[in-house]
Amino acid sequence: MTPAQYCQEKAAKSGSSFYYSFLFLPEQQRSAITALYAFCREVDDIVDTGIDPAIMHRKLDWWRTELTGLFAGHPQHPVSHALQPAIEHYKLPQELFVEIIDGMTMDIEQVRYANFSELALYCHRVAGVIGLLSAEIFGYKDRQTLKYAHDLGTAFQLTNILRDISEDARRGRIYLPQDELAKFGVTEQDILHNQNTAAFTRLMEFQFQRASAYYRHAYEKLPDADRYTQRTGLIMAAIYQAILAEIKKDQFRVLQHRISLTPLRKLWLAWKTMYTEKRRYKKWQRLNPQAN
Numbered sequence: 001m002t003p004a005q006y007c008q009e010k011a012a013k014s015g016s017s018f019y020y021s022f023l024f025l026p027e028q029q030r031s032a033i034t035a036l037y038a039f040c041r042e043v044d045d046i047v048d049t050g051i052d053p054a055i056m057h058r059k060l061d062w063w064r065t066e067l068t069g070l071f072a073g074h075p076q077h078p079v080s081h082a083l084q085p086a087i088e089h090y091k092l093p094q095e096l097f098v099e100i101i102d103g104m105t106m107d108i109e110q111v112r113y114a115n116f117s118e119l120a121l122y123c124h125r126v127a128g129v130i131g132l133l134s135a136e137i138f139g140y141k142d143r144q145t146l147k148y149a150h151d152l153g154t155a156f157q158l159t160n161i162l163r164d165i166s167e168d169a170r171r172g173r174i175y176l177p178q179d180e181l182a183k184f185g186v187t188e189q190d191i192l193h194n195q196n197t198a199a200f201t202r203l204m205e206f207q208f209q210r211a212s213a214y215y216r217h218a219y220e221k222l223p224d225a226d227r228y229t230q231r232t233g234l235i236m237a238a239i240y241q242a243i244l245a246e247i248k249k250d251q252f253r254v255l256q257h258r259i260s261l262t263p264l265r266k267l268w269l270a271w272k273t274m275y276t277e278k279r280r281y282k283k284w285q286r287l288n289p290q291a292n
Contacts, residue, residue, distance in 0.1 A: 003081035004031055007038035010079075017243070017261070020270040021235035032086035032137045033232070038079045040100060040130060047107040048171070056108050060101055067097050090136045099129045111173045116210075119177055120154070127157035131233070139229040148222040152233055155214035159240045162207055162247055165191060166255045176207065194255040204252035211244055225288075228281035231274060238273040239266050 001009070011019050011034050018037055022030050046059045070080045071087070071094045086092065103125025113119040131153025135146055161168070161175045168175060169191050181187070184203035189195075215237060222230060239261065246259045261269075 001078075003078040004035075006078040007031075007035045007082045010038040010041050017239040017266055018236060020239065020263075020266040021232045023270065024235070024274045025232055028089070029137055029232075031082070032090060033134060035079060035082035035086055036092075036130070036133055036137065039083060039097070042077075042079055043101055043104045044126075047104050053108050057105070060105055060108075063101055064098065067094060067101075086137065092133055092136055096129045096133055099125045103129070107173065113175060113177050115177045115179045119175060122175070123154045123157040124150070127153035129153070131156075134233060135230065138232055140226045141229075142223040142226055144221055144223055145226045145230060148218045148226075148230070149233060151214050151218035151221060152237060155211055155218060156236065156240050158207070158211040158214060159244045162204065162211065162252075163243060163254060163259055166194065167258065176203070180206065191255065196253055196255050200255070201252050204247075204254070208244065208248055208252070215241060224284055227284070228277055231277040234277055235270045235273045238269045242269060 011022070022033055022037075025033065043060065043063055046056050046063075049056070066075070066077055066080055069075060070084060073084075075081045075084050103122060106122050106125065110118075110122075113122065128150040131149035131151075132146055134153075135149035140146070165174075165176070169188075174181075174188060174191060176186075176191075180203065184206065185199040186197070186203050190197055190200055218237070227234070242261060242265070243259060246261070247254060250259060
């Protein structure tokens with residue numbers, strides 16, 4: 001199995017919404033973003049195994065060393081071999097990959113968040129930074145696009161947190177800020193015992209509105225000139241917003257079951273968004289011939 005095949009299999013097996021957005025990319029970009037996603041899966045899987053924290057730290061430390069070797073031109077892991085041409089071609093900075101590992105380390109050392117400021121740092125490391133790396137791969141003309149990519153990554157993570165509350169709680173992690181739990185009168189025991197109370201519903205509505213605001217702010221920051229090159233992120237956003245909408249439509253019963261979309265619906269949303277963005281780009285080209 002080649003490094004590229006390893007990464008492709010890693011992405012396909014995950015069933016992630018991200019996989020469907022990669023399908024419409026040119027080969028070089030698709031290979032790069034698939035390798036980036038495979039790296040994220042490798043380090044994320046370490047902290048989701050439930051093994052001894054000391055072992056998790058050692059495994060993450062191995063990846064820190066591997067990153068040093070990778071950026072020195074000496075990759076060992078199949079994912080690192082697949083990442084090497086992407087890092088060189090798109091000039092991806094090492095410190096952003098280190099920040100992703102720092103975010104995974106937070107999952108070992110910090111299982112509660114006092115307030116949203118603390119949670120925002122976690123979201124930055126495990127999602128916002130990935131948005132920045134993705135934007136470099138997709139390409140942009142206006143650096144404002146990086147602000148869009150960071151906010152969109154945060155929006156994705158906030159959506160994941162709402163969807164996975166019950167699963168995360170079983171792993172000992174509660175990402176919802178402690179001060180907001182207290183504000184709405186929701187206890188950790190309510191979450192751990194799947195108590196879908198009126199207070200929990202109000203808390204979830206508040207979280208829903210925050211996540212929705214991050215999507216809005218991201219779109220507001222995306223320049224028209226970069227919409228088409230960033231279309232993969234917009235495809236991801238269409239899928240993730242559909243998940244968020246389903247959570248609300250289901251009256252926030254995330255403690256009872258995990259909301260997901262069928263592969264067919266994800267594929268439909270990906271195709272629909274791609275079609276819409278292509279038409280929008282052609283119209284923008286007609287109105288801005290000097291930019292072509």
